[in-house]
Amino acid sequence: MLFEVSDLSVEYSSLGEISRAVNGVSLSVASGEVVGIVGESGSGKSTLALALLGLTRRNARITAGSVRLEGTDLVGGGLSEKQLRQFRGRRIGLITQNARSSLNPTIRIGKQIATVYATHTGAKRADARAAAIAALRLVGINDPERRFEAYPHELSGGMAQRAVIAMATVCRPDVVIADEATSRLDVTIQAQILDDLQRAVQEVGSSLVLITQDLGVIANYADRLYVMNAGEVIETAATSLLFAAPGHPASVSLLESQLDLSELQFRLRGLPVDGRELPEGCWLQTRCPFMDEGSGCRTVHPELSDIGGGHEVRCHRTTVVVGRAAELAR
């Protein structure tokens, strides 16, 4: 497997309290694959996005697990910061939600992209410039020689996001991680940017990890997806399989909330579980319309189990859920 995450956990500590944001996440990304990670906000997606690069916010730390790119562990492998920099930006690209905050406002965008390339590859100035222009062209920017000279503020939101994609792909990385890369853009631009991103990663031969809460993005671009809740993977399957028969109450609730329905019947109640006080049993027990004491929802934490065709679900009540939610997938 090209990119493999095993049992990854991340904790935040604040005022002496520990909050478990990512809990034993395992996932894999094959070469050339587009994998989606989806979940409501607060489900640990963005913490996971950083951890995939071996990074955490200041008050967090990775407490367990591994993140392996072609076998090399970025987390527990004892790599130095210098060695890690050979991975971040070069072999793993990152695209974040807010394009403008990823760009230096005082430097022309072409130069920023060329610098990334030169830093990682040691290329000469002219070669780096050529690589940057090629990267800009690849993401659908017309007249890249002229845009090379633009400052970030001269670009529209869509163009700025394209420039960030060019920066993330210029080194032809193995994996590109896109964390809510289009969620702040207008609808007419969103699909264009995602099309450009998809084309760019295909062209440079990267795999793509799309992290989002928008199931429309997943449905249209991801080959396979992982659904997260309370920092753990609660369901995973090929995209067409999961949309046809969602098997976890949290997936069903998420899907229902994004369909144009007049009434919601599967909605999870209340707030996401507090990562400081994860209960015994299922972490969704207080919010779940399918909760059933007799099935062990209050006492036994469910494991991910295969319900067929590589479709894995972490729920004691999956059979009931699949049956009742079938109408959503019509």
Place this chain on the structure above:
Amino acid sequence: MTAGPVNGGPEAPVLEVRHLSKQFAIRNSRKLVHACDDVSLELYSGQTLGLIGESGSGKTTVGRCVLRLIDPTSGSVLLDSADITGSSKRELRRLRRQMQIVFQEPAESFNPVLTVGSQIELALKVFSDLPPAGRKRRVADLLDRVGVPAVAAGLLPGALPAGVLQKCSIARALASEPRLLVLDEPTSALAPEAEADVLGLLTELQRDFGLAYLFISHDLSLVRSFCDFVAVMYLGQIVELGPKADVYTSPRHPYTRALLAAVLRPDPRQRLTRSGQGAELKGEIPSPIDLPAGCYLASRCKYVTGKCSAERQELIQIDTSTVVRCWRAGDLPTAPTTGGE
């Protein structure tokens, strides 16, 4: 221009906007930003009008002009048939009991260092004659009405999740017992589930109090599920306005069609249909400073003809309740049924 009252009665609209335009001056320049241009609409009690469009289309400017938070350059705003375009500051203070706004970011519409309860109470201090003890009780009632636990009153805004805090800002807007709420992207900062929660609350409040909502959003599926009428804005102009069902199932304006076609539906089967068709619109929105001479969409529209680029487009009445700003609206090919079920 919108259809009549819900029950077809003789009631006057709560809000009427007539030929509203707003231009902003640019510092050190003689040029103007044309933020909204000849916008007319009507809104009746108990109705929701969705104002949709991309960023920079002028939706928010319309909302702010309606409340007189900014003054329109021309045109007029009528609240309960009374022209408030020229009302003084003092009169506006009284009028604002009738019309309130809920902003996009709940965290930014509260003062971070004052408790939520004290900020709702402040609205009561301004808009009601209640004594302090009565205000406290009313704060508790308002929070209860929006389904927020009473303990929230004593907390700072930062201690509450965004969805709960947005409900508190709705409670604050309700403090003056308004008839019109301008909802400016009230859920776009929220997670899908919190969003569903807030929308459910708004629906309930409208039913109970007959509120009129001007619902500003860039989210098409949201407007579809939530509004009665839809006005689509592009570069400051309304390009199509009509009952939701008509606009969504048989969009007439090329821009409306493009917007609907662009929505990524949570359905993997859409992939096949999407990859077959080219982009509905070319390029990005032109600058509102140097507006095109003819139709504002001409540079991006695939149905463009010479006449489109030469002549300014006016709104054309298509049927009793729908208007479209496109002279070709009648003879365009049948719209693809995207963004649909």
